[in-house]
Amino acid sequence: MPEQFQISETVRNISRFEDDEQYSTAIEERFWRIDFCRNDDYLGLYLKCEKEECEWSIEVEFTLKLVSQNGNCLMKSWKDTFEKTEALGFDKFVSWKDLESDYVVDDSVVVETHVRIVKETESPCIEYKNQKTFLLNHTVKNVSRIIDGSDYFTKIENRFNIPWQLKIQRRNGFFGIFLHCNKEMSNRSNWTIAVDFTLKLVSTNGQCLTSNMTSVFNEPDGYGLFKFIRWDDMEEKYLVNDSIGVEARVKIIKMTGCNDIEDLENKFYNCVIS
Incomplete structure (x- = not known):
């Protein structure tokens, strides 16, 4: 450098x-x-x-x-x-x-x-045995077919027994991107998943665009940016062969109410730091 x-x-x-x-x-x-x-x-x-x-x-x-x-x-x-x-x-x-x-x-x-x-x-990279991190990535094809006011969802993928997916949307001339947690609500107990994550737009021409966020999921929902980039700027700078790549790099900070194992881990963690 x-x-x-x-x-x-x-x-x-x-x-x-x-x-x-x-x-x-x-x-x-x-x-x-x-x-x-x-x-x-x-x-x-x-x-x-x-x-x-x-x-x-x-x-x-x-x-x-x-x-x-x-x-x-x-x-x-x-x-x-x-x-x-x-x-x-x-x-x-x-x-x-x-x-x-x-x-x-x-x-x-x-x-x-x-x-x-x-x-x-x-x-050098250090691997933490109990660190919960994962990557979602997907190539979106036929981007020109996404009309204003519509959404595009990637396939649902399970990470740590939780269903996740990415959503991109076209609204009022803007490209939006979101991380979605699709865990269902439970009648037995409430649940929360606190995460740090990076949303990323990737092009095969070598360009990329990222944004960092911290959110707490407590229901099926998505968090992200409605105005990640202008749609025409995305097409000009990132679109190649009518395709783009989208990614989310996610680090789970804390999970509660998801299952017995997670609750035990969090109780142990709280005892250690208290």
Whole structure:
């Protein structure tokens, strides 16, 4: 990995951005990108690291920059350590009003980041015998046939005796993706499954897009993002031969009321840490 690198990309169609809508640049230098997001009345701008392998940390110094064709620019700097797939930066980089009036030209603006790697460490993978983790992945074909307002479900797969599946949806011009737990309600007892998970859109052209979430399932339901990416951006950047890949990497933090074995494990765990 180089000690320094730069990412630069033009973000177009600024006027169409809705609240909570996010745009991600292409991945550079293996697993780095810029996230551009409309947060209420502000522009959120972030450096995102999508490295996934094992235990690692990367200490960085970086500058995020808005560049306009009218000559205006705005820079802000940040120093932090990445230790997981996440985005770090500024929720209120600039007001959306000032963005449109001072930087947007022809409905476009350039975003840049200049990154310096200060220190990088990586540890070998450690297998934890009792850790409950799993992967769901699926190739969605004939994506062009998914019409607005419809859903696509992957097949149900059992992991740790719990049925799971992925759902993608097309709503109002957006691509949404969700992790679904299909465990049925029980008349005997309530149940909960707390999970950390990463949702991922994968293309055979090498591009990918991820988002991390933490949720607690206590009924058949799905958690995810309604505005994961614009549908036309998905088609332009990720769709190959009318197909895309979707994934969920899931870590079960705690299960209660699922079966006797799980309850015993949780009681033992609570005794150890109390």
